[in-house]
Amino acid sequence: MRYFLPVIPLAFLFACQQPVAQQQPPVVKDTPAIQALPPAVTTLPAEPVVENEPDEAIGISGDFNGDGIIDSAWREVVRMSEDGDEPHIFAVKFNSAAIPPMKEIQNRFRLIPEGDLNGDGIPEMSIFHSPLHGTVHSIATWTLAPDGWKRIAGPWMVPTAGEYMSDSALRARIVLENDTVYYWQEDVEDENFTLRKQVLQLTK
Numbered sequence: 001m002r003y004f005l006p007v008i009p010l011a012f013l014f015a016c017q018q019p020v021a022q023q024q025p026p027v028v029k030d031t032p033a034i035q036a037l038p039p040a041v042t043t044l045p046a047e048p049v050v051e052n053e054p055d056e057a058i059g060i061s062g063d064f065n066g067d068g069i070i071d072s073a074w075r076e077v078v079r080m081s082e083d084g085d086e087p088h089i090f091a092v093k094f095n096s097a098a099i100p101p102m103k104e105i106q107n108r109f110r111l112i113p114e115g116d117l118n119g120d121g122i123p124e125m126s127i128f129h130s131p132l133h134g135t136v137h138s139i140a141t142w143t144l145a146p147d148g149w150k151r152i153a154g155p156w157m158v159p160t161a162g163e164y165m166s167d168s169a170l171r172a173r174i175v176l177e178n179d180t181v182y183y184w185q186e187d188v189e190d191e192n193f194t195l196r197k198q199v200l201q202l203t204k
Contacts, residue, residue: 043107051151060113062123064099064144073111073125087132102142102149108134112170117181118143118152118202128170129155135162139183140175141202152203159186159193174200 016066038168059074072095079089087106094101112126117120140154158173174183183200186193 009201018057034039037204038068058110060111060125062113062125063097064122064125066092066097066122066144071099073099075109085132092127100148110167110170112167112173114140114141114171114174115176117141117174117176119179119204125172126154126170128158128165135160137165139170141174142202150203153181153200156185159188161193162200191203 011162049196059072061070061072064071064073065067074093076091076093077088078091079135087105088108089106090109091104092102092111110128112128114124114126116122117124120143123146124141124143126139129138129140131137136158137158138155139158140151140156142149143152144150172184176179181200181202182197184195185198187196
């Protein structure tokens, strides 16, 4: 049996989810998560080093504002904490001034390209957020609305038990099938944390 440290109350996370069926998630081949990134910024401090952490695709690409031009988005450190009990501060950066910024985020995260989930004609992105301590991560999905970035799903918890999740595994967590969006969620009442497919409710 694996143990994890709960971070987000389960009642909040499962309140809007509807169980559908027990299956295994589809296998997704690893593909490059980004087509192009801007030149490295040399005026900011380097990201904090985490020992034994695999390489991460921290940047993605997509037409996030629907102007017909492929944009780039990536994670960038804003402020590094000198105290292990205080979080580092990161931000999502874009290569286009036409895309409004997102709020700064505490602790490390990875960006997940999702495609158009809500039918608005532009792709959404999810943020796989790491905790300051512990092994319970979270995922939330965002879209660029007329008044700025808006969270349309989550956050819902992802207990990893300290195991690394590949980019392809993260991209396979949310799927669109026959105009319905599903997500794969660990069953915390199962000692093996079996993944179960559930409807992902999107905020309009």
